[in-house]
Amino acid sequence: MSETSPQFQERSIVIVGVGLIGGSIAAAVRKRFPECQVIGVGRNEERLEQARRSGLLTSWTVDLNKSTVPAGSLGIVCLPVHQIPNAVTALLDANCETVTDAGSVKESVYEALGPNPDERFVGSHPIAGSEQSGFEHADANLFRNRLCVVTTSSPEDSALSRVQRVIAFWKSLGSSVYLMSPDEHDRVLALTSHLPHILASVAASCVNPELLTFTGTGYRDTTRIAAGSAKLWASILMGNSKHCVEAIEQAEEQLRKLRESLTSGNIEALEQLWEAAASNRRSLNGNHSAPS
């Protein structure tokens, strides 16, 4: 994976939603490819102008149409999950040749879009983020050395030029890329991302503020991601409700086993359950290599 891919051929990108993720994409492109136009789209003119003045955007518009978008642009939707399909359609109706997104769920976006001729929409999920929000926290290195899942309804046919274009885009920001179908993405991410958020939220729900004095670094780290925006996370979880419910049921089964080992005083069973999970987690240290 090269730091600054020579294949970068974008002359203009259009980012709908200039928050933490959209702003970080803008920052990365502006830093690495200063000749590329970066056009921000949103509803709040004042915020967009602030983002432009801070150097993230070359221009902005609140009116997305064929006259405001250069022909052939790459469109990138960085909005909460439930707002993605409408914005994708608007970008395609304007002049964008290819559109991608940065949403944490995929199948529901494809379903809401309906037919996707020539795969003009290619889904993306950069596995990078922060519990912060707003372009003020934009980070040009947010995607560097991170994995981005690119979804296509035919992952076996990744030779499609639009899929290749989206892959090249993420690689040019320093990410490695993995191809998946939308459904496979959602099933896997329910376990690797959405369930940890749910369990962090459950842990936080059980500690009222007056007990926070008695928490340590364990509580702090385990619940860090529970502090994220409720609107954002309700949108993500609802957009992947089928697989999230399956993941919750798997967690409930594990909690039941742990509880029963405690009520029956079966310390061997408790140790085995703990060790199996600890062994999973220890595999992360040093073995966390993303496919290229």
Added chain:
Amino acid sequence: MSETSPQFQERSIVIVGVGLIGGSIAAAVRKRFPECQVIGVGRNEERLEQARRSGLLTSWTVDLNKSTVPAGSLGIVCLPVHQIPNAVTALLDANCETVTDAGSVKESVYEALGPNPDERFVGSHPIAGSEQSGFEHADANLFRNRLCVVTTSSPEDSALSRVQRVIAFWKSLGSSVYLMSPDEHDRVLALTSHLPHILASVAASCVNPELLTFTGTGYRDTTRIAAGSAKLWASILMGNSKHCVEAIEQAEEQLRKLRESLTSGNIEALEQLWEAAASNRRSLNGNHSAPS
């Protein structure tokens, strides 16, 4: 809270179990009060001699008795929870005037000890730690600016000289101290420490190693504490099984509510559940002041 409390009056402390916690207590005392004898007790002569050579101990013994312990010593047991009561008794039977410990649960230790005349045993729980183990990771600053809960069966009568002695000891290592009954400690810590460990372990149990590629910083932080020793954590949870089962039931109820909001498509309910937990967690930032 003064950095180096002038009240430190220990001339010899006896640490049973020279691992991460015992080693860090030794390191803190050696650094701050070099005139104090620090005697290590364990079973492995080679390890104890390594700890002495590394500067943590002034001497060590594998044979705890009145001839190896200076009269009036403060004894500190830093062993897994189920091994604490026997070690406390052994220290009291040797020459220790007062004995404390560093265990994460308290009520079961008091119960196993039986009658505690004159409160010669005063429980402690420094809320500090690491997923690492072994005296090689000892940290002289591990207890600095952290909270230590000191337990006594009569928290209203904290004037007892032995309780005051243990309080002064932890303050001299830079900790603030909070007094509680053993049962109250266990009920609170089940929610603030043991449940987060349980939920971290559940999250880790649901991600097999082949899926680790698709995890981000959220999974990594949420599950960090799941990598700890299975023997250690089974001992802690089993030693606080009553309150841990109650905490698990509270978590199960919250998971059920989240799952039902997803299956019924009730995004308002989901947002409310998320926001209440997020609000708890956000209270930690900046408001985390420990009582003195």
